[in-house]
Amino acid sequence: GESVGLHLPTLSVQEGDNSIINCAYSNSASDYFIWYKQESGKGPQFIIDIRSNMDKRQGQRVTVLLNKTVKHLSLQIAATQPGDSAVYFCAENRGSSASKIIFGSGTRLSIRP
């Protein structure tokens, strides 16, 4: 079946460097994507979202890029900090009434001091 959020399982970056977490999806009809951060023992936390009519959106220290041609999504974190250590999920909102979020398997981001 069609899937979203095909991640590399782990990513290790040096503190202060920029992190780029990539995600691929297969449903060309997908029109709304969300990035979540999940710290150990906690539920997922919304970071940033993007609609399919956009190719870039920026937040505080984070940028999401969407390439619909190759069905690719990325999350860029500037000046990575120890507090950024977590599992990051790209996800898609689906359902006739925007009812469900389809999560990928996630990428665990580790920060080297």
Next chain:
Amino acid sequence: DTGVSQNPRHKITKRGQNVTFRCDPISEHNRLYWYRQTLGQGPEFLTYFQNEAQLEKSRLLSDRFSAERPKGSFSTLEIQRTEQGDSAMYLCASSFTLSSSYNEQFFGPGTRLTVL
């Protein structure tokens, strides 16, 4: 704390027992969602309520699972005759949604179920 709360945070039970989890959403959020998350995977949608009505259920929600939201506020998720495969984190989320467009879902900390 005005976020989504879930109780208990941890539950250990023996196979065959029934368990019930509770979720208290953010006040005045009309939608409430249940997800299941197994180790190393992303959360999987189980079901959601709009006010007290259960509007969608995943195929993952077998006959042993039942969810209620009797007064449109808190919700319970019951698993009957638990199996070892039910061991997972059960996440609750809520949102305030008036239309078919997406509104941010706020997640609780989850209830971790271990079935021995």
